[in-house]
Structures are given as C-alpha cells and as structure tokens.
Amino acid sequence: MPIESINDFVxxxxxVNGSGSASANELFARSVLRMGIPVAPxxxxxxxxxxxPTWYEVRISEANHLGARGGTDLMVAMNPQTWDKDVAxxxxxxxxxxxxxxxxxxxxxxxxxxxxxxPLTAICNRxxxxxxxxxxxxxxxxxxxxxxxxxxxxAEMEKLIAEQYAGKEKLFDANKHALHLGRxxxxxxxxxxxxxxxxxxxxxxxxxxxxxxSAAALGAVYSGATVCAWYPITPSSSLAEAFTRHCNRLRxxxxxxxxxxxxxxxxxxxxxxxxxxxxxWNGARAFTATSGPGISLMQEFLGxxxxxxIPAVIFDVQRAGxxxxxxxxxxxxxxxxxxxxxxxxxxxxxxxxEDPAEAFEFAAAAFDLADRLQTxxxxxxxxxxxxNHRLSRPLVWDDSRKYDRGKIMTATALEAGADFGxxxxxxxxxxPYRTLPGTHPxxxxxxxxxTSRDRYARYTEEGPAYADNMQRxxxxxxxxxxxxxxxxxxxxxxxxxxxxxxFGSTSPAMxxxxxxxxxxxxxxxxxxxxxFPFHSSVTSFIGEQDFVFVVEQNRDAQLRSxxxxxxxxxxxRLVPILHYDGTPITARFIARSIADRLxxxxxxxxxxxxxxx
Amino acid sequence: xxYVVKPKFHHPELPKNELxxxxxxxxxxxxxxxxGCGHDSISxxxxxxxxxxxxxxxxxxxxxxxxCSSKTPTYFLGSSHGFNSVHGRMPxxxxxxxxxxxxxxxxxxxxxxxxxxxxxxQFAHAIRRGVDMVYIVENNGVYGLTKGQFSATADPGSKSxxxxxxxxxxxxxxxxxxxxGATFVARSFSGDKxxxxxxxxxxxxxxxxxxxxxxxxxxxxxxxxxxTKSFDYVREHNDAVNKLDFVTGRDAIKVDYAPGSxxxxxxxxxxxxxxRKLDADYDVHDRLAAMSFLQHHAAKGxxxxxxxxxxxxxxDLHGHLNTVxxxxxxxxxxxxxxxxxxxxxxxxxLR
Numbered sequence: 002m003p004i005e006s007i008n009d010f011v012x013x014x015x016x017v018n019g020s021g022s023a024s025a026n027e028l029f030a031r032s033v034l035r036m037g038i039p040v041a042p043x044x045x046x047x048x049x050x051x052x053x054p055t056w057y058e059v060r061i062s063e064a065n066h067l068g069a070r071g072g073t074d075l076m077v078a079m080n081p082q083t084w085d086k087d088v089a090x091x092x093x094x095x096x097x098x099x100x101x102x103x104x105x106x107x108x109x110x111x112x113x114x115x116x117x118x119x120p121l122t123a124i125c126n127r128x129x130x131x132x133x134x135x136x137x138x139x140x141x142x143x144x145x146x147x148x149x150x151x152x153x154x155x156a157e158m159e160k161l162i163a164e165q166y167a168g169k170e171k172l173f174d175a176n177k178h179a180l181h182l183g184r185x186x187x188x189x190x191x192x193x194x195x196x197x198x199x200x201x202x203x204x205x206x207x208x209x210x211x212x213x214x215s216a217a218a219l220g221a222v223y224s225g226a227t228v229c230a231w232y233p234i235t236p237s238s239s240l241a242e243a244f245t246r247h248c249n250r251l252r253x254x255x256x257x258x259x260x261x262x263x264x265x266x267x268x269x270x271x272x273x274x275x276x277x278x279x280x281x282w283n284g285a286r287a288f289t290a291t292s293g294p295g296i297s298l299m300q301e302f303l304g305x306x307x308x309x310x311i312p313a314v315i316f317d318v319q320r321a322g323x324x325x326x327x328x329x330x331x332x333x334x335x336x337x338x339x340x341x342x343x344x345x346x347x348x349x350x351x352x353x354x355e356d357p358a359e360a361f362e363f364a365a366a367a368f369d370l371a372d373r374l375q376t377x378x379x380x381x382x383x384x385x386x387x388x389n390h391r392l393s394r395p396l397v398w399d400d401s402r403k404y405d406r407g408k409i410m411t412a413t414a415l416e417a418g419a420d421f422g423x424x425x426x427x428x429x430x431x432x433p434y435r436t437l438p439g440t441h442p443x444x445x446x447x448x449x450x451x452t453s454r455d456r457y458a459r460y461t462e463e464g465p466a467y468a469d470n471m472q473r474x475x476x477x478x479x480x481x482x483x484x485x486x487x488x489x490x491x492x493x494x495x496x497x498x499x500x501x502x503x504f505g506s507t508s509p510a511m512x513x514x515x516x517x518x519x520x521x522x523x524x525x526x527x528x529x530x531x532x533f534p535f536h537s538s539v540t541s542f543i544g545e546q547d548f549v550f551v552v553e554q555n556r557d558a559q560l561r562s563x564x565x566x567x568x569x570x571x572x573x574r575l576v577p578i579l580h581y582d583g584t585p586i587t588a589r590f591i592a593r594s595i596a597d598r599l600x601x602x603x604x605x606x607x608x609x610x611x612x613x614x
Numbered sequence: 615x616x617y618v619v620k621p622k623f624h625h626p627e628l629p630k631n632e633l634x635x636x637x638x639x640x641x642x643x644x645x646x647x648x649x650g651c652g653h654d655s656i657s658x659x660x661x662x663x664x665x666x667x668x669x670x671x672x673x674x675x676x677x678x679x680x681x682c683s684s685k686t687p688t689y690f691l692g693s694s695h696g697f698n699s700v701h702g703r704m705p706x707x708x709x710x711x712x713x714x715x716x717x718x719x720x721x722x723x724x725x726x727x728x729x730x731x732x733x734x735x736q737f738a739h740a741i742r743r744g745v746d747m748v749y750i751v752e753n754n755g756v757y758g759l760t761k762g763q764f765s766a767t768a769d770p771g772s773k774s775x776x777x778x779x780x781x782x783x784x785x786x787x788x789x790x791x792x793x794x795g796a797t798f799v800a801r802s803f804s805g806d807k808x809x810x811x812x813x814x815x816x817x818x819x820x821x822x823x824x825x826x827x828x829x830x831x832x833x834x835x836x837x838x839x840x841x842t843k844s845f846d847y848v849r850e851h852n853d854a855v856n857k858l859d860f861v862t863g864r865d866a867i868k869v870d871y872a873p874g875s876x877x878x879x880x881x882x883x884x885x886x887x888x889x890r891k892l893d894a895d896y897d898v899h900d901r902l903a904a905m906s907f908l909q910h911h912a913a914k915g916x917x918x919x920x921x922x923x924x925x926x927x928x929x930d931l932h933g934h935l936n937t938v939x940x941x942x943x944x945x946x947x948x949x950x951x952x953x954x955x956x957x958x959x960x961x962x963x964l965r
Contacts, residue, residue, distance in 0.1 A: 210965065222950075223952065227714075262942070263935050265743070275710065275736070282707070285943040398953065402947075403947060437695075442672050449695070
C-alpha cells in the first residue's frame with residue numbers, strides 16, 4: 002500500500018555536487034515552512050566541489066520532530082551514479098520521482114513503491130537552448146513537479162522566489178516559469194496529489210530558519226568579539242565567513258567607514274590560536290573557529306592559555322575523526338581532546354549548544370566566561386547543527402546586558418596601592434587579577450610565560466610554588482562549575498529507575514525517541530548536559546537512577562568517560578548508546594537501542610540447569 | 615632564575631630623557647645568560663634606543679618565543695608587559711596583541727632556532743601581513759639552551775664546537791624578509807653597538823614590519839675557529855653599506871652635512887633617519903637591488919650590515935584591515951553590540 006501521510010514524511014533529493022541543486026532544494030524546504038509546517042533539512046555532501054553524489058534530506062514534521070528520522074518516503078532521484086542505492090533506500094510503500102526522459106529497464110525499479118516519471122530533461126531541452134540553463138532550471142522544474150504532487154501552496158513558492166530575486170525581474174520570471182513548467186506537466190499528465198501531502202498548518206510560530214554557524218558568529222558579534230583568526234576547515238569555515246558578513250553589516254563605523262573588528266585568515270591553526278591568545282592577553286575579545294584536526298594542532302597553545310591564564314574562545318565545529326576522517330560528516334568526537342587539551346595537567350571549559358539559538362547564547366556567554374575565568378572556552382558545535390538550517394526559536398538579546406570583562410586591575414587601583422600579584426588568589430575563587438599591557442607607567446607590569454611562576458609572576462622552579470599555582474587552577478575550575486550553563490533535567494511522568502544523559506545536536510532526536518519509548522511502555526528521566534565542568538546536579542541525577550544511558554555520537558563514549566572520571570561514577574552504571582557512522586543520530590536508533598537494553602533487563606530469569614556460556 | 619636583585623638606587627645626576635626617565639628606568643632584571651653573551655649587548659642597545667627616543671617604557675609590549683634570545687625580554691624594559699610564548703610562535707601572538715591595541719609599540723625578540731626553524735612559517739607570515747612591529751632575531755647559528763646543535767642559519771661548512779661540519783644550506787632571514795615584503799630591513803652585529811642602537815631606533819620609529827637580523831655570537835657554543843658566527847669571523851667579514859648618523863622623533867631637523875654624503879630618509883610617521891652611505895652603489899629604497907647585492911656578497915663570504923631596505927610609505931596591517939583608530943580593546947558594548955532592535959529585524963529576515 003502506498004504511504005498516506007499529511008505533514009509527516011521525509012523527502013530526499015539525490016543530486017550531483019555542483020549541479021545547482023542546493024538552492025532549488027532549499028526553495029522546497031522554505032516553501033514547506035511558509036505553509037506553517039516545520040521542516041528539518043540536512044545536507045549530506047561529499048568532501049568535493051563538483052561531480053560526487055550529494056543528498057538533501059527534508060524531514061517534514063508537523064509534530065516538530067526535527068532530528069534525522071532515517072528512511073525516505075519520497076526519493077527525488079536525480080543522480081544516476083547512486084540510483085540503485087537511492088531506490089533501495091525508499092520505505093516500502095514510498096514514492097520515487099525520477100527523470101523519465103530515457104526509458105529505464107523494469108529491473109531498475111521496485112514493485113512495492115510508487116514510481117513517478119517526469120521527463121525533466123525533455124521538458125528542459127524543449128524550453129531552453131543554453132546547456133547551463135537546461136541544467137540549472139531542471140532543478141526548479143522538479144520542485145515545480147513536487148508542488149503539484151504534494152499539493153503545495155504555489156503562491157508561497159512564488160513569493161519566496163520573488164524575495165530571493167528582489168530587484169532582478171528577469172531572474173524572477175525565469176525561475177517562476179521553470180516552476181510552472183514542472184507543476185503544469187504533472188497537473189496535465191499525472192494523478193495528483195499523491196498519498197504524501199502538505200496541508201497548511203500553524204506549527205512554525207515565530208521560529209527562525211538558520212544555520213548554527215551563522216548564529217554562533219552573530220553571538221560573537223553581540224558579545225563584543227573584535228578579533229577573529231581562523232584557518233579554513235570544514236565544517237567550521239562558514240562560521241568565520243558568517244562573522245565576516247555580520248561584521249561588514251553591523252560593525253563598520255558609519256562616520257569613518259572604519260572597521261570595529263579585525264579578521265585574519267591565518268597561515269594555519271597554530272597561528273590562528275596564537276593570534277587569539279595574543280589579542281586576549283591584550284584585552285580584546287578574540288576567537289577562532291576550527292574542527293578536530295585544528296584542535297589537534299592547537300594543543301600546545303591551549304596549554305599555554307590554560308597555564309598563563311589568557312581568555313580565548315574556540316568554536317569547534319566537530320566532524321568525524323580520527324585524522325582527516327570524514328570531513329563532511331557529523332560526530333561529537335572532540336570531547337576528550339578539548340576537555341583535556343595539551344600536555345601536563347590541564348582541564349578546559351566546554352559548552353554544548355543544542356541548536357542555533359543556544360549556539361548564539363553560548364557564543365555570547367563564552368566571551369564573558371573567558372574573561373571571567375581567564376582561560377580558553379570551547380563552544381562545541383558539530384556539522385549537524387553548524388552547517389544545516391535548523392528551525393530555532395528567535396535569537397534574543399537583552400539591551401541592559403553588560404559585558405563581564407572579569408578581573409582587570411586598572412591604573413587607578415594600582416595608583417591607590419592595590420597589591421597586584423598576577424597569580425594571587427585574592428578572592429578565594431582561584432581567579433586572580435590581571436593587568437593589560439600599557440596600563441600604568443611604573444606599576445602592574447608582569448611577565449606572561451608558560452613556565453612556572455610564583456604568585457607575583459616571577460619565574461620559579463620551587464616545588465611548593467608550582468603546586469600552589471596548580472591547586473589554585475583547580476579551585477578556579479571548581480568556581481567554573483557554577484558559572485557555566487547548568488544541565489536541564491526533565492523527569493518522566495511515570496516512576497522510573499532509569500535515566501538518560503545526552504547533549505548537543507542529539508537533542509531533537511532524543512525528544513522524539515522519548516515519545517517512541519514512552520509509547521513502547523518505557524519511562525526515562527532525562528538530563529541534557531550543557532557544559533563541562535559538570536555541575537553537581539549531574540552526579541545527583543545519576544545517583545537517583547539504577548542505570549543511566551549516555552547517548553552520544555562517537556565510538557568511545559567520550560562524554561561517559563568524562564563523567565566517570567570527573568564525577569567518580571562507577572562505570573557499570575553508565576550504559577553507552579553510541580552512534581558514529583557520520584550520519585546524524587536518529588530517534589529510531591536511540592529508541593531501539595535503549596528499548597533493547599531495557600527489554601533485556603525485564604527478561605525472566607534463566608531456568609535452572611540451563612547452561613550459560 | 616634571577617638570584618641577584620638589582621639595587622633600586624642610582625646616581626642623582628644620571629641624565630634624564632624628555633620624559634624624565636633615566637637609563638635605569640629602561641633596564642630589566644639581571645641577565646642569567648652566559649657572561650659575554652652577544653644577546654646582552656643587544657638588550658643594552660634596546661635600552662639605549664628606548665631611552666634616547668624617550669619612549670614611555672609601559673607603552674612597549676615585548677614578546678618572545680623560546681630559547682636564549684627569547685629569555686632576554688626579562689632583562690630590559692622592566693616596566694613593560696612581557697610575553698614569553700611558545701617556541702617559534704611569537705609572531706602570531708604579537709600579531710594578535712597588535713590587533714587588540716594598535717597604540718602600543720610591539721617588540722618581538724626571537725632567535726635563529728625560534729624564527730628560522732620551528733617558527734619559520736610564522737616569521738614569514740607576520741612580516742607578509744605588515745604587522746607594525748620591530749622584529750629582532752638574535753642570530754648565533756646555534757641552539758644554545760640545548761647545548762650547541764646547529765640551527766638553520768648556520769652556514770654550510772661551518773664547524774660546531776664538537777668538530778662536526780654543517781652540510782645543510784643556511785636560511786638567510788634577511789633574504790626572506792625582503793622577499794615577503796618587510797618594509798624595514800637591517801642587519802647588524804651585537805659587537806657593534808654604535809651601528810645597532812641607531813638601527814633599533816629607526817626600526818622603532820618605522821610604521822610597518824621592521825626586521826633586524828643581529829649576528830650575536832654564542833660565547834659558549836659558537837665562538838670558536840671554524841664558526842662563521844664568532845666574534846672574530848664577523849669582525850673580519852663585516853661589510854657595512856651605510857651608517858645611521860641619527861634618528862629623530864617627529865620634530866623637524868636641520869642637517870649640516872655636505873650634500874651627497876648624507877641621505878635623509880623621511881619615515882611615514884614623520885621621523886627622519888640620517889643615513890651616511892659607505893657604499894656609494896647601495897640604494898636603500900631598491901628592494902630588488904638589495905636582494906641581489908646581498909646574495910652577491912654572501913657568495914663572497916661577506917656579511918653585509920647596515921640599513922638594507924626601507925620603504926618610507928609603508929602601510930601596516932591595521933591600514934590593510936581598515937580598523938578604527940581607537941584600539942579594539944578599548945571598545946565596549948556601546949560600540950560593539952548592535953542591540954535587540956537589529957536582532958529582531960535579523961530574526962524577521964529568517965522566517
């Protein structure tokens with residue numbers, strides 16, 4: 002039976018990289034949004050510029066399930082290279098839209114799906130003579146075909162095209178025309194709509210459609226970052242590029258036309274973090290954006306910033322490792338390498354935003370935390386949040402908010418005779434005062450170094466002075482626990498002995514998985530960890546449960562290791578649920594993995610005499 | 615490891631500069647380098663230059679990497695903030711510091727191990743970007759702190775203290791600096807303070823990437839016969855192309871030299887260098903000729919010193935980036951935060 006569904010299905014576009022499909026596919030997703038129906042699009046793209054397969058998956062869910070679901074209900078198969086795999090990936094009862102210009106043997110199809118042939122190439126060849134136009138408009142033509150097949154609001158689509166080509170009348174007309182070519186052909190030649198339909202809803206609200214990298218970059222603008230040093234690396238480059246764009250729009254002095262920012266594309270990641278540390282030392286808010294390989298390269302500098310206590314913000318948009326790994330696939334895999342970055346005893350503050358809105362908020366918070374704690378702060382994004390458009394609550398800024406520049410000793414305080422020791426813990430929170438270069442003609446200067454020093458920043462190799470400093474750094478880390486975003490807990494309505502811990506981009510899949518699990522009769526208490534060091538509520542949450550599942554997107558259960566290590570939890574009480582094939586984690590995967598384990602716990606005891614191997 | 619503390623008192627009639635500071639105000643802690651180390655002479659030239667130019671010591675930020683040379687910022691300008699960063703990475707840290715506050719003077723001190731090996735890339739890129747700084751390499755051709763290994767500036771054929779002959783080619787940092795666009799390039803010798811101090815003064819007055827390669831013999835590991843960085847060798851092969859007679863601040867100057875013998879070089883910020891030519895054929899404004907001249911003389915075993923190149927109309931990184939005049943670290947919420955109304959509009963554009 003063909004699948005029947007209104008406002009709840011997955012459309013997947015199989016394209017060739019560089020064929021101009023991206024904007025057409027995005028037009029489709031935005032059109033659904035304009036009909037008031039939530040969508041979650043995901044780009045699945047190769048580490049390549051032209052020629053390799055790429056997919057665009059649009060999950061449509063009026064129920065607001067925005068995680069990846071897995072499976073495809075409607076495949077738009079535009080890439081012959083991946084045809085077999087694409088056709089095989091369609092759910093039983095699903096639909097296949099293909100270019101029927103050239104006949105294909107019956108063996109190329111399946112009996113249990115609905116095959117919809119539209120002669121896209123023929124339509125385009127008839128209409129256009131320029132080969133480039135034939136190629137580009139083919140994409141719009143299939144979106145037009147979809148509009149009829151799925152019963153979409155074509156007026157909204159035309160409005161979107163008009164917005165996109167505002168002031169470019171010719172382009173608007175050409176795109177609108179192509180849209181109708183596909184739409185009209187379907188209306189004249191095929192049964193429509195099909196079993197999958199879109200019906201205007203009111204489930205989007207005031208939410209915005211934005212990529213996490215862009216939101217994080219805007220957070221950096223709002224919180225006063227002025228120096229950005231970066232080295233291009235997928236999937237973080239678009240963060241630095243978004244910062245550049247935002248700054249050019251928002252940070253150019255209207256009178257002088259001069260820039261209130263400095264952006265350097267450095268020669269490598271080492272120089273990037275070096276520039277950030279130099280700027281942070283000198284009192285500017287500075288950041289870099291990178292991914293796993295960059296974090297590996299920055300290790301030495303990160304140890305310096307930790308030990309010399311210099312504010313720095315690092316956006317790590319994680320991708321699948323190790324080594325070059327899968328550069329265009331998502332993972333949460335740098336948790337350990339960031340938490341303990343560099344040689345010697347080091348610990349760093351990590352923030353785990355779940356979506357663009359939190360990427361914005363945590364980016365802004367990161368600069369306050371870096372100044373307050375005088376240490377590197379990592380904002381742990383990943384490709385799934387960073388490079389995909391997500392439906393997200395609007396970004397909010399409180400105009401009365403002041404930047405927390407931390408403990409900076411001024412010339413006035415020095416003049417008044419304040420006892421300045423760069424590494425002196427005057428307040429008992431482990432955080433010393435610092436002076437900025439050039440503050441006072443004769444007081445408050447000191448030497449910043451990665452070698453050990455005493456409380457007054459004087460070089461020393463005395464054991465007690467070294468240990469004193471290392472202990473203070475631990476105290477400072479303890480102070481951080483109450484400053485970083487707290488975990489968010491949601492308890493099940495039903496009593497349960499089991500809990501689940503998750504973080505970052507796993508959120509939407511987790512929310513849906515909870516519904517699936519509850520439908521299956523399983524109840525779980527939830528804790529979303531939002532930062533490291535862990536707040537005391539992480540330990541108490543685990544203490545309240547028999548077992549806690551820790552869901553993450555890496556092979557080695559890195560967050561679980563960190564919890565075991567930092568909270569002194571018995572490892573058997575934390576059950577890892579691990580997804581690490583580079584695709585975003587799905588609700589189906591989480592629900593199945595957890596249900597399997599919970600069902601196993603319910604199994605009646607083995608009968609006596611049965612051999613257990 | 616400063617075990618000796620310098621006494622604070624000084625002679626009441628020590629000469630003072632325009633700001634009322636004495637020479638002592640520009641000193642740092644007592645050096646822990648080997649007695650007779652060339653680096654200490656360079657520190658003393660830096661002190662002299664800053665004193666004579668009446669630079670307020672706290673308006674200088676001194677940055678270094680790792681190695682003997684990188685330890686020296688502790689030994690001069692005790693009222694300046696210093697940053698002893700990681701090996702070979704001073705240029706990036708200095709670049710960041712400079713971006714944060716364009717109003718300070720940035721003095722980068724490095725060595726040949728720091729800048730020609732591990733930090734070769736950062737050395738070239740900081741200069742390439744035109745960071746406004748004085749970048750001094752205290753070049754002794756040897757790793758002193760790890761006891762005498764060859765560095766990348768050691769000449770092929772030179773002999774280590776243990777008798778090993780170097781077979782690798784040498785990196786000429788001057789050649790690289792010229793090639794990647796330094797706008798002030800000089801070479802000097804730690805044993806020639808008369809030449810070095812005016813060069814440092816001129817570099818401090820220069821706006822843009824100023825690079826000085828100072829041959830600075832290592833008395834412990836590279837001052838023997840067979841070394842091409844020993845005091846004796848450098849004295850014998852030193853070929854100065856010019857002599858800086860004086861460097862002024864921004865005040866107008868009067869010259870009473872015979873025309874032809876002295877060239878006045880006006881710098882971007884208004885300071886003036888009076889340059890006495892020693893080699894009639896040498897033109898300090900011709901970068902290509904300078905490169906060829908240096909190569910030519912190096913092939914003959916001569917060490918060319920003096921002011922080798924200066925671009926009077928140099929522009930620095932802040933100019934390239936078109937940053938505001940106010941230091942970035944002095945901007946607050948008012949200047950930097952676009953506010954909630956702008957954010958609301960942004961939200962609206964994403965629906």
